[in-house]
Amino acid sequence: MDNSKTFWLPEKASTFVDIVDPAFDLFLWISIFFFGLIIILVTVFTVKYLRRRPNQLATAQITHNLTLELGWTIIPLIIVMGLFFLGMKGFLHMRVAPSGYMQVNVKAQKWSWSFEYPSGAVNDTLVVPVNTPVKLAMTSRDVLHSFYIAAFRTKADVVPNRWHALWFQATRTGIFPVQCTQYCGTNHSYMLTAVKVVEPEAYQEWLATASDPGKGKTPAEFGAILYQKRGCNACHTIDGSKAVGPSWKGIFGKQETTNVGMVSVDEAYLHESMMTPTAKVVTGFQPVMPTFQGVLSDREVAALVEFIKTLK
Amino acid sequence: MIAHVHHENINYLKASKGLKNWLITVDHKRIGMMYLASILFFFIAGGTFAGLFRFELWSPLKNFLTPDQYNQFFTLHGVIMVFLVVVPGIPAALGNFILPIQIGAKDLAFPKLNLTSLYLYWIGAAIALYSIVAGHADQGWTMYAPYSLSRNPAVLYMMIAAFILGFSSILTGLNFIVTMHNMRAPGMTWYRMPLFLWAMYATGIMQIFATPVLAITLILLLLENFFGIGIFDPALGGDPLLMQHFFWFYSHPAVYIIVVPGFGIASEIIAAFSKKDIFGYRFVAYSSVAIAIIGFVVWGHHMFVAGQSELADSIFSFLTFFTAVPSAIKVFNWTATLYKGSIDLKTPMLYALQFLFNFTIGGLTGIILAILSVDIHLHDTYFVVSHFHYVAMGSTMIAFIGGIHYWWPKMTGKMYNEKVGQIAAVLVFIGFNTTFFIQLIMGSQGSPRRYYHYQDQFQIHHQVSTIGFVILATGLFMALFNLIASFFNGSVAPANPWGAKTLEWQTDSPPPLYNFKETPVVTHGPYAFETEKA
Numbered sequence: 001m002d003n004s005k006t007f008w009l010p011e012k013a014s015t016f017v018d019i020v021d022p023a024f025d026l027f028l029w030i031s032i033f034f035f036g037l038i039i040i041l042v043t044v045f046t047v048k049y050l051r052r053r054p055n056q057l058a059t060a061q062i063t064h065n066l067t068l069e070l071g072w073t074i075i076p077l078i079i080v081m082g083l084f085f086l087g088m089k090g091f092l093h094m095r096v097a098p099s100g101y102m103q104v105n106v107k108a109q110k111w112s113w114s115f116e117y118p119s120g121a122v123n124d125t126l127v128v129p130v131n132t133p134v135k136l137a138m139t140s141r142d143v144l145h146s147f148y149i150a151a152f153r154t155k156a157d158v159v160p161n162r163w164h165a166l167w168f169q170a171t172r173t174g175i176f177p178v179q180c181t182q183y184c185g186t187n188h189s190y191m192l193t194a195v196k197v198v199e200p201e202a203y204q205e206w207l208a209t210a211s212d213p214g215k216g217k218t219p220a221e222f223g224a225i226l227y228q229k230r231g232c233n234a235c236h237t238i239d240g241s242k243a244v245g246p247s248w249k250g251i252f253g254k255q256e257t258t259n260v261g262m263v264s265v266d267e268a269y270l271h272e273s274m275m276t277p278t279a280k281v282v283t284g285f286q287p288v289m290p291t292f293q294g295v296l297s298d299r300e301v302a303a304l305v306e307f308i309k310t311l312k
Numbered sequence: 313m314i315a316h317v318h319h320e321n322i323n324y325l326k327a328s329k330g331l332k333n334w335l336i337t338v339d340h341k342r343i344g345m346m347y348l349a350s351i352l353f354f355f356i357a358g359g360t361f362a363g364l365f366r367f368e369l370w371s372p373l374k375n376f377l378t379p380d381q382y383n384q385f386f387t388l389h390g391v392i393m394v395f396l397v398v399v400p401g402i403p404a405a406l407g408n409f410i411l412p413i414q415i416g417a418k419d420l421a422f423p424k425l426n427l428t429s430l431y432l433y434w435i436g437a438a439i440a441l442y443s444i445v446a447g448h449a450d451q452g453w454t455m456y457a458p459y460s461l462s463r464n465p466a467v468l469y470m471m472i473a474a475f476i477l478g479f480s481s482i483l484t485g486l487n488f489i490v491t492m493h494n495m496r497a498p499g500m501t502w503y504r505m506p507l508f509l510w511a512m513y514a515t516g517i518m519q520i521f522a523t524p525v526l527a528i529t530l531i532l533l534l535l536e537n538f539f540g541i542g543i544f545d546p547a548l549g550g551d552p553l554l555m556q557h558f559f560w561f562y563s564h565p566a567v568y569i570i571v572v573p574g575f576g577i578a579s580e581i582i583a584a585f586s587k588k589d590i591f592g593y594r595f596v597a598y599s600s601v602a603i604a605i606i607g608f609v610v611w612g613h614h615m616f617v618a619g620q621s622e623l624a625d626s627i628f629s630f631l632t633f634f635t636a637v638p639s640a641i642k643v644f645n646w647t648a649t650l651y652k653g654s655i656d657l658k659t660p661m662l663y664a665l666q667f668l669f670n671f672t673i674g675g676l677t678g679i680i681l682a683i684l685s686v687d688i689h690l691h692d693t694y695f696v697v698s699h700f701h702y703v704a705m706g707s708t709m710i711a712f713i714g715g716i717h718y719w720w721p722k723m724t725g726k727m728y729n730e731k732v733g734q735i736a737a738v739l740v741f742i743g744f745n746t747t748f749f750i751q752l753i754m755g756s757q758g759s760p761r762r763y764y765h766y767q768d769q770f771q772i773h774h775q776v777s778t779i780g781f782v783i784l785a786t787g788l789f790m791a792l793f794n795l796i797a798s799f800f801n802g803s804v805a806p807a808n809p810w811g812a813k814t815l816e817w818q819t820d821s822p823p824p825l826y827n828f829k830e831t832p833v834v835t836h837g838p839y840a841f842e843t844e845k846a
Binding site: 005007008009010016019020023024027028031034035038039041042045046049050051055056057058059060061062063064065068069072073076077080081083084086087088089090091092093094095096142143144146148150151153154155156157159160161162164177179180181182183184185186187188189190 | 379380383450451452456457458459462546547549551552553586587588589591592593594595616617618619622625626629630633634636637640641643644645647648650651652653654655656657665668669672673676677679680682683684685686687688689691692693753756757758760761762763764765766767811841842843844
């Protein structure tokens with residue numbers, strides 16, 4: 001099977017391709033037929049009945065033709081009703097996960113994704129086994145986002161205070177982009193990640209490592225991993241350049257001006273900034289960071305603090 | 313008395329002089345002209361913002377705008393174009409001017425109310441612009457919660473602006489409906505009304521019934537803001553999807569408020585420039601009304617991936633397909649009208665034909681978006697952006713521009729340069745389709761909308777689109793300068809330069825203050841053209 005993209009549709013990598021693409025192609029041909037028909041008729045009439053001398057009149061006044069008009073009322077009606085059932089049938093299949101699926105919880109926030117596995121593994125990219133139904137239960141920690149994998153032909157909005165689900169079954173291994181398609185502010189277009197589809201054995205191997213990412217590592221090394229996996233890097237750089245939030249480079253031990261006065265950046269302040277980010281906001285930055293209360297464990301917070309200390 | 317009678321016969325432009333007499337006028341023609349000038353001003357402003365972000369998108373990296381500026385500019389573009397241009401556009405400018413004359417009346421039923429709605433439009437526009445500029449609003453014209461709520465007070469001001477603009481819209485709609493019921497000239501039966509008026513009637517119904525929902529939304533927002541009652545904001549226990557329902561319950565009918573007047577203009581121009589009675593007049597008239605009614609029950613099709621129930625999704629999809637039928641009927645009827653006509657490709661007709669071309673694409677791409685399974689893939693991509701522009705710009709604005717050219721001799725008493733007008737129309741056609749057709753492909757390939765930074769593979773699409781924009785802008789400015797130039801060097805327009813049959817062409821160009829020297833008596837339909845003798 002040819003999985004590469006076509007003129008109209010992107011590369012193919014899930015079972016939904018067999019639902020969406022044929023429906024798209026069918027309607028594309030219906031469109032070409034009707035559009036072609038209209039354009040040919042308009043062109044032929046315009047050329048044939050073009051006014052060639054001033055004050056030339058029409059050669060006939062035909063006010064109506066009931067048969068013709070009923071025809072072009074009823075035929076489109078039949079076609080669109082067919083399209084409705086075709087679309088609904090595919091849609092219900094795409095919205096209802098089959099039994100035996102594997103679940104991953106998804107948390108979206110400005111402007112990163114977090115994928116939580118039942119084993120406790122947390123990752124910033126989605127890793128799934130091939131040919132296995134995967135259900136994503138998704139919620140947002142701040143505003144609306146939308147989870148979209150073009151190659152899988154699937155998408156669903158991610159809503160705060162709600163769990164909205166989608167499912168898919170990848171048909172081949174590879175790495176495919178995941179994009180946010182619901183406008184969410186400044187870095188909406190940078191809210192990208194990837195879904196990595198791997199063989200089941202590779203998935204089990206990955207899951208074992210990912211479930212205990214701190215194993216055999218120093219706290220600072222673990223913190224460096226968390227910096228990526230928890231999406232801190234979406235807003236904080238480690239090279240000193242300014243982003244949505246202050247850079248972490250050289251921040252530890254520094255005196256910072258905040259909205260409640262001077263603070264010194266120590267363990268307590270860093271801990272507070274992760275749990276209650278809007279308590280003391282460094283001047284020049286917006287209070288947009290969501291809380292990580294209940295998201296980061298004490299061990300993880302400590303690891304991040306150790307990591308920040310190393311960024312001299 | 314004699315002086316008074318004489319005064320009435322002077323054309324409306326010369327009836328009184330000075331800015332003050334324009335600002336306190338209750339003449340529907342002057343009010344229409346002031347609306348026209350205001351709307352064209354905002355059209356240029358909205359287009360300028362579109363141009364700025366189109367050039368930013370020349371490459372996926374930063375060119376000259378920051379992400380925040382990009383977001384503010386697409387918000388400015390959307391808000392201005394939707395609320396200040398295409399929604400009020402045709403009814404407020406051309407409807408105001410033409411409607412009373414087409415039914416043989418002296419003015420609208422409530423002339424002072426008409427002036428009030430113009431002032432409400434100006435006030436609403438001022439507040440909208442203030443809120444966006446002062447509040448750095450970047451929430452997009454759709455204002456989805458809870459992101460938009462974090463941009464307060466910008467969103468609150470914007471809702472107040474929309475509320476005031478909504479009142480302007482309601483008053484115009486009401487005025488039109490009452491006028492059409494009560495002020496038709498002797499012999500002007502409903503089925504002798506030009507199709508532009510049927511379109512205005514259908515639009516009026518939608519304006520009156522859909523717009524109050526904006527007011528309800530505003531009240532709920534105020535309750536949430538000042539009393540902390542959780543309605544839309546999840547932080548207060550509210551439901552952001554509810555705001556989407558409210559928004560689209562107004563804004564979907566608004567899409568038909570946008571496009572139905574375009575149908576009306578297309579019917580007038582196609583009849584006049586093929587010297588034919590519109591084929592299937594009643595089907596065309598009824599289909600405007602049908603679209604107005606069905607338009608109220610399809611708002612949920614904007615929310616197929618938002619998280620409403622599968623049952624609701626299915627019902628909304630089912631209902632949405634019914635809007636395709638009256639749209640298809642119109643396209644077939646216009647095409648059939650050309651058959652055996654005497655077709656003259658003057659500037660207005662070139663716009664009417666490109667309206668037909670663009671609306672067919674806009675309609676067909678709308679049908680594919682109604683197919684539930686396919687919409688999951690296409691939702692919130694450039695495919696939707698393109699579909700919407702094929703309707704709002706390619707159909708409505710093109711019909712609007714065609715209508716301005718068609719009625720220009722009547723409104724100003726001047727003829728514009730025909731050749732320049734035709735060249736501009738061709739440039740607009742090429743420019744528009746170059747800008748937006750490629751966006752259909754970009755969208756179905758999976759490029760999301762409102763993206764400052766995009767995947768490299770879409771650079772070529774964006775560049776083609778930007779080049780299209782340049783051609784489109786060139787055509788539009790050429791058309792604008794051609795019209796303005798007619799004030800200085802245009803020849804004097806005869807009463808009926810196109811040989812059309814509707815009533816507005818049976819009075820002087822420009823019309824006298826009270827439109828007709830004597831009340832016209834109507835004895836036939838609006839498109840009673842003769843036939844060549846065999």
